[in-house]
Amino acid sequence: MLLHKTPIIAQWLYPDLVWKRSSEEKVIYLTFDDGPIPVVTPWVLKTLEEFNAKATFFCVGENVFKHPEIFRELIQSGHAVGNHTYHHLNGWETDATEYLKDFLKCEEELRKFNQHGRLFRPPYGKITRKQAKQLSSRQIIMWDVLSGDFSDKLKPKTVLEKSIRYSRAGSIIVFHDSLKAFENLQFTLPRYLEHFQSKGFTFKAL
Ligand SMILES: [Zn+2]
DSSP states (O other): OOOSBOOHHHHHHOTTSBOOOOOSSOEEEEEEESOOOTTHHHHHHHHHHHTTOOEEEEEOHHHHHHOHHHHHHHHHTTOEEEEOOSSOOOGGGSOHHHHHHHHHHHHHHHHTTTOOOOEEOOGGGOOOHHHHHHTTTSEEBOOSEEOOTTOTTSOHHHHHHHHHHHOOTTOEEEEEOSTTTHHHHHHHHHHHHHHHHHTTOEEOOO
């Protein structure tokens, strides 16, 4: 089963990780994982611009290496970027030394564009305590709302409805600028932005 809302227990077990922000302001933090890639990432950028929305992109180092021009466009559009490892590693299946090495390789790629490694999101949300400790100088950004856009079992309409239902002021929501998610994303993202914009929300980078 896909959990759209992060269980409170997870937030309680890992209090050092960031799950959501304070909810005094009507702000939603959009995040996009796994890019940058052709077609999908440029489409996301265009859509965000239409709604004057800023977001945070957790980039896979390998994709930054392959598509520097898309990455450059992304940072020039005023969005924030974070590290998502170089090879999209699963922390639960990777030892801590290897994991850190891959993190640093991604950081090296980001630094070529003068981006530092302030923000990190573990692929699949899977990170061990030891790995998290090694990265304690960074902000590890999780989420409180998972759109489920990557799931081929979910219809676009369901992805949209659940994303709207679980989002609150201060929410950090996960989308993906990946080919797998594109069909769901194309339906969901503009409608999601429209819904919350009409309710007076703004969308900011972390
Ligand atoms: Zn990912």
